[in-house]
Amino acid sequence: GAVVSQHPSWVICKSGTSVKIECRSLDFQATTMFWYRQFPKQSLMLMATSNEGSKATYEQGVEKDKFLINHASLTLSTLTVTSAHPEDSSFYICSARDTPASGNGYTFGSGTRLTVV
Amino acid sequence: GENVEQHPSTLSVQEGDSAVIKCTYSDSASNYFPWYKQELGKRPQLIIDIRSNVGEKKDQRIAVTLNKTAKHFSLHITETQPEDSAVYFCAAKNQAGTALIFGKGTTLSVSS
Numbered sequence: 251g252a253v254v255s256q257h258p259s260w261v262i263c264k265s266g267t268s269v270k271i272e273c274r275s276l277d278f279q280a281t282t283m284f285w286y287r288q289f290p291k292q293s294l295m296l297m298a299t300s301n302e303g304s305k306a307t308y309e310q311g312v313e314k315d316k317f318l319i320n321h322a323s324l325t326l327s328t329l330t331v332t333s334a335h336p337e338d339s340s341f342y343i344c345s346a347r348d349t350p351a352s353g354n355g356y357t358f359g360s361g362t363r364l365t366v367v
Numbered sequence: 368g369e370n371v372e373q374h375p376s377t378l379s380v381q382e383g384d385s386a387v388i389k390c391t392y393s394d395s396a397s398n399y400f401p402w403y404k405q406e407l408g409k410r411p412q413l414i415i416d417i418r419s420n421v422g423e424k425k426d427q428r429i430a431v432t433l434n435k436t437a438k439h440f441s442l443h444i445t446e447t448q449p450e451d452s453a454v455y456f457c458a459a460k461n462q463a464g465t466a467l468i469f470g471k472g473t474t475l476s477v478s479s
Contacts, residue, residue, distance in 0.1 A: 284466045293456060294411070294469045307463075343410060345467070356401070356467055358410040
């Protein structure tokens with residue numbers, strides 16, 4: 251079945267530094283990927299929609315200059331948390347459509363636990 | 368945009384009992400409604416989904432019902448087992464028809 255690989259699975263960084271998270275579709279092409287953030291005991295909150303070859307679409311309240319998204323190929327989307335602060339500590343999960351636009355399958359990455367100290 | 372409400376936030380049942388989790392959505396154009404199970408620190412796992420052209424779908428102990436008129440859908444788990452204990456999320460496709468919007472989740476505890 252469709253597989254989305256996400257790396258790293260966990261990362262600890264110092265305040266003020268930047269962290270890059272990668273999301274790869276291994277056996278299918280994903281023109282669209284989605285980035286979610288999940289705080290402890292909360293739901294998955296959509297941060298942005300990543301579109302291959304074009305700018306990402308950010309949800310209201312998500313700072314596009316802080317959460318940089320790049321989707322340069324059909325199999326790779328990256329999320330860079332810039333100038334990270336402790337309040338950015340969270341579980342970040344990517345997702346991709348694993349079927350053509352007419353289908354409804356969504357595949358999730360394994361998530362990245364970010365801790366900012 | 369799409370708004371998904373989920374109830375209850377916690378649910379405790381005895382092994383063998385049934386569990387029901389309910390969700391409502393706001394966008395009448397939404398046409399896809401999946402349910403996910405998430406264990407601590409792991410990715411959500413799809414357990415069942417339903418499209419807007421059907422009213423009910425069943426897969427062994429799990430079933431989902433959809434009422435388009437009322438804009439609500441429900442997850443039914445019968446003969447619950449301790450391994451069913453997890454957080455369950457409902458979701459619906461958003462206004463743009465691409466990303467999934469999730470409910471706030473239900474923590475299900477099944478005691479033996």
